[in-house]
Amino acid sequence: MNVNKLIFILLFFLSFDFVRAQRIKGSDTVLPLTQQIAERYMREYPDRSVTVTGGGTGVGLSSIYDHTTDIAMASRQIKFGERLKLKKARQEIREVEVAYDALAVIVHPSNPVNRLTREQLDGIFRGKITNWKQVGGEDRRIVVYSRETSSGTYEFFKESVLGNKNYMSSILSMPATGAIIQSVRQTRGAIGYVGLAYLNRYVKPIAVSYDRIHFYTPSLENAIRGKYPIVRPLYYYYNQADSAKVLPFIEYILSPKGQEMVKKNGFVPLI
Structure with missing residues (x-):
């Protein structure tokens, strides 16, 4: 050649x-x-x-x-x-x-709490609410999981739910969404957040309200209809x-x- x-x-x-x-x-x-x-x-x-x-x-x-x-x-x-x-x-x-994408707040399936307001989520993720009994649950310490700071999901949750206020200093940062799913699945007092597409039967999604009156579960239908409040491009x-x-x-x-x-x-x- x-x-x-x-x-x-x-x-x-x-x-x-x-x-x-x-x-x-x-x-x-x-x-x-x-x-x-x-x-x-x-x-x-x-x-x-x-x-x-x-x-x-x-x-x-x-x-x-x-x-x-x-x-x-x-x-x-x-x-x-x-x-x-x-x-x-x-x-x-x-x-x-x-x-x-709708961002779902998740807890352990055994957790009796089914819904939370934006103010309660703010209190939990900023460390002001530390026990589930403070939001109608059992007497159990809340274990808070989050994505790491380089994550866009971390940034959006901070903006939409916390009003750009800082997360609690002792929050447990996870390197990937799958790690949050696994951690919440294994920890009875856990709470975290994941994209709607990641939901599975091993964690329980929480209904959320931004007006303290209307609570909506994270679902494709509620997101498309504009009812579920934690949605981002x-x-x-x-x-x-x-x-x-x-x-x-x-x-x-x-x-x-x-x-x-x-x-x-x-x-x-x-x-």
Whole structure:
């Protein structure tokens, strides 16, 4: 084989990898949805490759900056400091809403408490309410679990439920949503929060009220109808320079077919 032909083949495969192979990283909330969509996308387009990993929203956005991912999954909007850092690096970031998510407050299945107000949640997660008997439960210490500070879910819960006030200093931070599910399942006095799609029979979701009158359980129906109060948008972020590479996948998740998968995976579709 002559050198020119070898160079041509090498350039062809490099071009193929650049256009067809995509890396997606970030929010653990968006992770299972993106994995499902990626699997279907690759079945329909077998010449394309999509690799999806978690780590949290902050990790995803940092990976955009480091050029170690093509799309960052995020369960919160990009912060001013993050956007400024990217701008200084001459990276023009683009934001796309891909779905909405209801954030469920969960307890151990044996817990008799079935509903809490926003004020009671604030008291629990800020350390002012420390025993379940203070909110109508049994005499048992409350064990509070949260996501770590790099998580978009951590940021959103702090904003929506705590009014941007700080969590209690002794809160138990978990590196992933699955770890919160496992911890609450194993701890009778536990409470935590997870994306609606992560709910299973091993934990119990709590009905929540923001007006102290109307209580709604976290469900897809209540979220779509606008009744459940803890709902947030989910995002993809990418560099403008990578548009040609990433837009086919983004357009796929935004299509009617993709949004139907959003709904089937326990998230609230845009359409």
